[in-house]
Amino acid sequence: MAKVILPELGEGITKATVSYWYFQAGQEVKEKDDLVELTTDKAAFNLPSPASGKLKKIFFLEGQSVKVGEALAEIE
Amino acid sequence: MFWTWSHGCFGPDPIIMFSFDILDLGLVDYSEALAIQNRLVCEVSSGVKISTLILCEHNPVITLGRQANEKNILKPQDALMKMGISTYNVHRGGDVTMHIPGQLVVYPIFSLRQWKRDLHKFLRAMEEAILLLLRGYHIKGIRKENNTGVWVGDKKIASIGISVSRWVTSHGLSLNVGGNLDLFSLIRPCGQDIMMTSMTEILGPNNVNIEKVKGVLIHKFREVFKA
Numbered sequence: 278m279a280k281v282i283l284p285e286l287g288e289g290i291t292k293a294t295v296s297y298w299y300f301q302a303g304q305e306v307k308e309k310d311d312l313v314e315l316t317t318d319k320a321a322f323n324l325p326s327p328a329s330g331k332l333k334k335i336f337f338l339e340g341q342s343v344k345v346g347e348a349l350a351e352i353e
Numbered sequence: 354m355f356w357t358w359s360h361g362c363f364g365p366d367p368i369i370m371f372s373f374d375i376l377d378l379g380l381v382d383y384s385e386a387l388a389i390q391n392r393l394v395c396e397v398s399s400g401v402k403i404s405t406l407i408l409c410e411h412n413p414v415i416t417l418g419r420q421a422n423e424k425n426i427l428k429p430q431d432a433l434m435k436m437g438i439s440t441y442n443v444h445r446g447g448d449v450t451m452h453i454p455g456q457l458v459v460y461p462i463f464s465l466r467q468w469k470r471d472l473h474k475f476l477r478a479m480e481e482a483i484l485l486l487l488r489g490y491h492i493k494g495i496r497k498e499n500n501t502g503v504w505v506g507d508k509k510i511a512s513i514g515i516s517v518s519r520w521v522t523s524h525g526l527s528l529n530v531g532g533n534l535d536l537f538s539l540i541r542p543c544g545q546d547i548m549m550t551s552m553t554e555i556l557g558p559n560n561v562n563i564e565k566v567k568g569v570l571i572h573k574f575r576e577v578f579k580a
Contacts, residue, residue: 287471296419311518314419319446319501320472321419322517 279328281312281350283343286322292344293317295337302335306352313349328352371404371468371578373461375571378409380454383441386411390523393462398521404467406574407460407525408567411452413536415440418447418514425449425541433539445524447501447514448544455532455553457566460525461574468578470520476501476513479526482573483511486528489569492555502543503528508550512543528552528570530563 283293293315300306311323312332326332333353337343376393378386386409396402415426415438425448426433426440433440452458465475480496483503487494487510494503494510503511511528529551537549552561 285470287469287473287475289473314444316419316446317472318499319476319513320515320517321444321446322472323519325519 278333279330279352280348281324281327281352283315283324283345283347283349285345286317290317290345292342293322294342295339295349296321297339298335300332302332304332306330306332315343324349326352373404373406373463373574373578374402376405376407377567378407380410380412383411383414383416383439383452386458386460387441387443390460390462394518394521394523397462397464398519404461404463406571407462408570409458409460410454410456410563411458412454413438414452415449415540416445416452417442417449418445420446420544421448422544425544426539427541428539438539443516443524445514445516447512448542449540450512450514450527450542451537451540452527453532453534453536455530455551455563457528457530457563457570458525459528459570459574461522463522463578464520465517465522466520472515472517475522476515478577479513480511482570482577483526483528485573485576486566486569487552490552490556490561492552505550505555508548509542510550510552528566529554530561530566531558 296316297314299311306326308329310326312326313324330352333351335350337349393405480503484494497504501513502509513526514524516523531551531553534549
């Protein structure tokens with residue numbers, strides 16, 4: 278089981294908004310595939326998958342805000 | 354297993370001095386510059402190329418960032434098409450912006466793995482390069498809190514919006530050196546009711562040369578990013 282965590286993005290940046298999931302729950306993903314796009318005020322960035330496997334659970338939907346260190350999804 | 358950008362599949366950070374190449378595209382079609390950016394992001398990300406600072410100008414074009422609301426484009430699409438203005442939805446932060454000839458557009462394709470790994474500091478560093486450049490022209494540029502970009506009084510002179518993939522940046526900033534500012538009336542820049550200004554508007558048309566501004570900006574980027 279691998280958790281997809283929102284990493285440290287920089288000084289003063291404590292959260293980001295999920296703008297796009299490239300995969301849906303239940304789909305197979307490969308390590309390094311772009312998994313989810315997030316945005317802060319003036320930056321958009323892709324988070325790659327940390328592992329290959331099934332995207333078991335998505336914890337934050339598009340439009341929702343995630344804090345640094347929180348898990349966005351689980352991969353089994 | 355927990356994963357962060359700093360570990361796991363991307364390995365440790367290489368310990369080398371940050372440096373970057375220059376790629377001056379001149380006046381180039383937006384779609385062509387976008388394709389070049391995308392290619393460079395892959396090459397810099399995989400280590401085939403070092404970080405690269407792209408400089409260019411575009412014919413009038415409107416781009417919508419990830420936070421963009423289409424209502425911030427104030428003319429219908431067919432009217433824009435008749436004016437020869439295309440619109441693009443792009444993978445970058447921010448709302449709507451516009452590029453015009455005479456505006457210097459700068460796309461740093463920088464590996465932040467080799468420079469601080471900090472999106473906030475990267476945005477501030479780009480602002481700093483612009484502020485230093487303006488100071489050299491005796492223009493007092495300022496930052497506004499929670500409003501990324503560079504301003505002169507209440508008017509905006511430089512806009513910023515970036516994209517980051519595997520710690521490699523793309524998109525970037527546009528500095529109004531000159532150009533027809535009336536075209537900004539086609540949009541609400543950054544989704545706000547703001548006025549734009551340019552170096553030419555402030556200093557007079559004969560006192561600013563975009564080629565010279567490019568040279569100074571490269572120098573300021575090297576200073577700020579210590580390349």
